[in-house]
Amino acid sequence: xxxxxxxxxxxxxxxxxxxxxxxxxxxxxxxxxxxxxxxxxxxxxxxxxxxxxxxxxxxxxxxxxxxxxxxxxxxxxxxxxxxxxxxxxxxxxxxxxxxxxxxxxxxxxxxxxxxxxxxxxxxxxxxxxxxxxxxxxxxxxxxxxxxxxxxxxxxxxxxxxxxxxxxxxxxxxx
Numbered sequence: 001x002x003x004x005x006x007x008x009x010x011x012x013x014x015x016x017x018x019x020x021x022x023x024x025x026x027x028x029x030x031x032x033x034x035x036x037x038x039x040x041x042x043x044x045x046x047x048x049x050x051x052x053x054x055x056x057x058x059x060x061x062x063x064x065x066x067x068x069x070x071x072x073x074x075x076x077x078x079x080x081x082x083x084x085x086x087x088x089x090x091x092x093x094x095x096x097x098x099x100x101x102x103x104x105x106x107x108x109x110x111x112x113x114x115x116x117x118x119x120x121x122x123x124x125x126x127x128x129x130x131x132x133x134x135x136x137x138x139x140x141x142x143x144x145x146x147x148x149x150x151x152x153x154x155x156x157x158x159x160x161x162x163x164x165x166x167x168x169x170x171x172x173x174x
Contacts, residue, residue, distance in 0.1 A: 002107040017148025039069035124169035
């Protein structure tokens with residue numbers, strides 16, 4: 001099984017891929033874990049500093065710790081709503097290659113990427129994971145580097161072939 005296609009990433013495509021990654025990193029499970037860790041941290045600080053004399057005072061201190069944790073998470077989420085689009089715009093403009101047409105070929109053994117300035121060929125074991133939503137399919141090359149593929153620019157048959165090869169190669173889907 002093999003296939004090939006060419007995509008040209010716009011800023012909007014790149015931003016959609018970034019938001020997909022953010023949603024995958026900040027799934028509710030991870031958000032809840034962070035909430036409990038931050039809440040525990042603030043609660044322990046409160047207990048250490050206040051030395052509550054009763055269980056009621058200790059419970060109050062723990063509640064206050066988790067209220068602080070909720071506030072920290074809300075501030076983080078809201079700040080990311082502004083930071084991520086700004087950072088995405090800067091990275092897209094600085095990259096010098098993201099806007100170029102990229103020809104992608106894939107087979108059972110490898111995937112190759114080529115544009116007018118660079119090219120690479122990787123075996124599937126160098127693709128760490130993949131994910132998709134209704135607009136974008138994303139391949140992670142490293143924990144910080146990814147390739148966003150706008151689905152609107154690729155035929156359904158080619159996308160299905162790519163998905164099947166990813167599954168057969170054992171690339172983790174998240």
